[in-house]
Amino acid sequence: MTKLEQIRAAESRLLLSTYERSPILFVKGEGVHIIDEQGERYLDLLSGIGVNALGYGHPAIEAAIARQSRALIHISNLYYHEGQAELALRLTERTGLDRCFFANTGTEAWEGALKLARAYAGLKRSEGTQIGTKFLALDQSFHGRTFGSMSTTYKAKYREPFGPVVPGVEFVRFNDVADLRAKFSSEVCAILVEAIQGEGGIRPLTQEFFATARALASSTGALLIADEIQAGMGRTGKWCAYQHYGIQPDITTLAKPLAGGLPLGAVLCTEEVARAIHAGMHGTTFGGGPLACAVAIAVIDAMEKDGLLQHATEVGNYFQEQLRNLAARHESIVDVRGKGLMVAAEVDSAELGKLVVAEMLKRRILINCTSDTVLRFLPPYIVEHAHIDTAIAALDQILTEHTAHAAALSAGGHQRG
Numbered sequence: 415m416t417k418l419e420q421i422r423a424a425e426s427r428l429l430l431s432t433y434e435r436s437p438i439l440f441v442k443g444e445g446v447h448i449i450d451e452q453g454e455r456y457l458d459l460l461s462g463i464g465v466n467a468l469g470y471g472h473p474a475i476e477a478a479i480a481r482q483s484r485a486l487i488h489i490s491n492l493y494y495h496e497g498q499a500e501l502a503l504r505l506t507e508r509t510g511l512d513r514c515f516f517a518n519t520g521t522e523a524w525e526g527a528l529k530l531a532r533a534y535a536g537l538k539r540s541e542g543t544q545i546g547t548k549f550l551a552l553d554q555s556f557h558g559r560t561f562g563s564m565s566t567t568y569k570a571k572y573r574e575p576f577g578p579v580v581p582g583v584e585f586v587r588f589n590d591v592a593d594l595r596a597k598f599s600s601e602v603c604a605i606l607v608e609a610i611q612g613e614g615g616i617r618p619l620t621q622e623f624f625a626t627a628r629a630l631a632s633s634t635g636a637l638l639i640a641d642e643i644q645a646g647m648g649r650t651g652k653w654c655a656y657q658h659y660g661i662q663p664d665i666t667t668l669a670k671p672l673a674g675g676l677p678l679g680a681v682l683c684t685e686e687v688a689r690a691i692h693a694g695m696h697g698t699t700f701g702g703g704p705l706a707c708a709v710a711i712a713v714i715d716a717m718e719k720d721g722l723l724q725h726a727t728e729v730g731n732y733f734q735e736q737l738r739n740l741a742a743r744h745e746s747i748v749d750v751r752g753k754g755l756m757v758a759a760e761v762d763s764a765e766l767g768k769l770v771v772a773e774m775l776k777r778r779i780l781i782n783c784t785s786d787t788v789l790r791f792l793p794p795y796i797v798e799h800a801h802i803d804t805a806i807a808a809l810d811q812i813l814t815e816h817t818a819h820a821a822a823l824s825a826g827g828h829q830r831g
């Protein structure tokens with residue numbers, strides 16, 4: 415048995431069967447490449463689902479981990495350490511919000527946002543405002559796997575096995591302004607959006623829908639909450655995807671790329687909303703620890719120093735342009751969309767989506783397919799034009815072979831016919 419076979423056999427006995435992993439054993443990464451136990455190099459255009467923003471083995475991250483792990487790894491939130499205020503300053507400046515709470519993961523940040531919205535609605539009620547406790551979420555939304563997050567996540571397969579879910583959530587048809595207006599009332603304490611849906615298929619809100627959500631929330635004292643866990647921290651070429659719209663939410667959440675591969679999440683809110691929280695109401699043992707904060711600071715500083723927002727915009731535009739050229743040659747690509755390095759090519763069937771991911775893997779390129787038909791690309795921000803060319807050439811070859819294969823099958827069918 416190979417080492418990979420041994421691990422697969424052991425995992426299949428010992429772990430809960432939550433994942434269908436690709437049969438590769440990765441041992442090391444370098445830049446935008448990741449290397450398996452045989453020494454084979456893979457081009458990573460998924461970066462651990464949008465996490466490894468600076469790729470692998472970035473010197474700024476290595477230095478921060480080495481320095482901080484020697485000094486202090488964990489201290490709890492009972493005491494001060496140097497990192498939280500320093501990181502919170504960077505995040506408040508970049509999100510346009512005023513205050514920050516640190517968590518460990520995306521879903522935990524999102525739970526914090528939901529709790530903050532409920533607490534704020536309670537405060538408003540105590541001050542005489544008529545406002546309820548309901549959340550409006552969107553069709554195809556994804557906010558995480560814990561109870562509150564799962565209850566505000568659209569797909570039934572994520573919620574139904576675990577019912578009853580948290581009550582008080584209603585889903586609005588995606589980008590349907592009339593449906594949003596119809597479902598909004600003073601019963602609603604918050605409207606929950608992703609400026610660009612991630613798991614839902616790299617789908618951007620329309621300006622009109624986003625602006626309507628902002629205006630409706632403001633009209634009653636409800637909150638607009640933007641989940642930037644996937645789209646935020648520079649992936650789209652701006653620090654937050656909502657900044658492309660010129661719309662400011664009351665609360666936002668960050669996680670995936672925040673600490674360059676270490677787990678760290680953050681909830682940010684306005685000074686007004688922060689009034690709802692006082693000591694003891696919310697907390698975490700690990701969140702915002704010295705190590706994760708030190709690395710997040712190093713990631714932000716490296717992004718700034720290397721101009722990676724601008725780079726993400728440029729390479730992302732080039733990527734979309736090349737995908738559009740590809741779509742012009744292959745009818746099976748029905749749409750190309752995204753912003754910066756959050757890019758999608760939608761294909762015309764779920765079978766083709768699966769096939770392309772598998773064929774790319776054979777050619778040692780990592781991508782994935784979300785919402786059945788959406789090929790999703792979330793490369794590290796350090797990706798270069800040449801890597802895009804490699805991926806495009808591989809996609810071209812795969813789709814050409816697929817078309818030839820389909821044509822041969824249907825010609826065979828006619829002969830028999």
Ligand SMILES: *Cc1c(COP(=O)(O)O)cnc(C)c1O
Pocket residue numbers: 519520521522524556557558559608612613641642643644645669670
């Ligand atoms: C990944 C994701 C989450 C959940 O983050 P976890 O760290 O997996 O808990 C929430 N919202 C969005 C938009 C995400 O992409």
